[in-house]
Amino acid sequence: MKKEIISVPLVGGPSAGKTSALSYIKRKLSEYGVNVLIVDEVATQFMNGGITPFSTKLHNDEFQKHLLHHMIEKENRWRQIADAMDYERTLILCDRGMMDSMAYVGEKSFNEIIKKEGWSIPQIRDERYEGVIHLRTAALGAEEHYTLSNNKYRTESPEQARALDQKTLDAWIGHPHLRVIDNSTGFQEKLNRTLQEICALLGIPAPLEIENKYLVKRPRLSEFPVTYRLIDIEQSYLNVDDERDEDRIRKRGQNNEWIYTRTQKNFVKTGTRSGIRIEKEGSISEEMFGINLLNLDPNYETIKKKRCCFIWQEQYFELDFFNEPKQHIKKNQGLLEIELTNENKTVQIPSFIEVIKEVTDDENYYNKHIARITQ
Known part of the structure; x- marks a missing residue:
């Protein structure tokens, strides 16, 4: 069992x-x-x-x-x-x-x-x-x-x-x-x-990943009015049968100390939203991470980004700044995300973040699309 x-x-x-x-x-x-x-x-x-x-x-x-x-x-x-x-x-x-x-x-x-x-x-x-x-x-x-x-x-x-x-x-x-x-x-x-x-x-019921995502102007972290942590992330994509699904490996660390995970996301659609997927995530060893690196989907680059994590109005936000690839997100922009357990929950956008537009259901701002190699 x-x-x-x-x-x-x-x-x-x-x-x-x-x-x-x-x-x-x-x-x-x-x-x-x-x-x-x-x-x-x-x-x-x-x-x-x-x-x-x-x-x-x-x-x-x-x-x-x-x-x-x-x-x-x-x-x-x-x-x-x-x-x-x-x-x-x-x-x-x-x-x-x-x-x-x-x-x-x-x-x-x-x-x-x-x-x-x-x-x-x-x-x-x-x-x-x-x-x-x-x-x-x-x-x-x-x-x-x-x-x-x-x-x-x-x-x-x-x-x-x-x-x-x-x-x-x-x-x-x-x-x-x-x-x-x-x-x-x-x-x-x-x-x-x-x-x-x-x-x-x-996962009771199936664990839905409900994310709201916003394209924002890159703020000055030195002027942040709240405590934050900076996390280094590298993630790469494995082959999947359905292009909308994801099978990715991730290296996540702080101060050059790392942990490794594998995440599988299967696309579902409920109500009027399309940004909802069933997610399964688990830890893997550094050795298994290295083995998976030999089996990457050649159509995708490895994403390298800085993640700024912070709390605002009792909600947990993650603000990503992309180092690689460079062609999709401008240097003076970032992606602000919040993960919800209820799609009807109200999001309180931080007052010190300037939102350019909401991109929750815009596939151009999915991490997998950002990683895709353009011809």
Whole structure:
């Protein structure tokens, strides 16, 4: 039996509803026949055992280093157990993920820790988790419900909770499947929206890739009013039977450290939209990536681009600047994309981005068309 195991951390600031969401998702997904395993929060486990940060005996950086090691060991063990279980599909829900530590020690110290331990950002952020769900703290938009009563180790004021929530979200910017669940609705609907995003990652129903895409004027990143991450991407195309479908391999990295994926997209059409496809994506080894490079479609060039990832109005945007090929997108332009799970969802275009035109259904701006070699 072919097994599917995916790992998704629920992250966010204090009093975001993570504990309730974990319980709710486990209960609802069991109705769909999905096996759900929960990895409890390691920091609370440590502190319950008498291991606390900011003490005179243990520096916070050292605390976070051991926390990260234990998190890896625990998540890996849960994946091994899931593989041994007689279930076709397993979701490993993590109460927090490895990048959360950056919010507690700062980016510089975090990078020093992971470098010393032999890890890289693409490995522990992108490759390790198939998706990331960030639940906003109640201190942002639901202040009357902000409470610390369910965790004796939390002492943050609403102001501190908001700052910590943002630092946590900033730490995860750059992951290809980051979703933000805000407090724009009641709490039950917040749980339902969380479940919807999880279902989309699991493919319940078939995972539709719904992208809105815009041709924009290239902004000055030095003037960006929000936190962003720059990602290097190289992607190449393999042979397919239907020209509208895609079978691509991708090399994705940050600071010259890489992970490798293969993505297959099959064209479907629903309602009035044609920009919807069923997507299947999985990690591959560097060796397999190299083997696939020997079997590329000769009609397409390799795309090389910089991707700027950022959050605006609780939505996750990706802004691509193309280095190769050069003939389709001008140097002073870029492609702004947002991936949706609901085709009726409203997109809030960032105020600091000037849109030239929407190109969602314009095949000239599909990555595959941009890569096509013109005669």
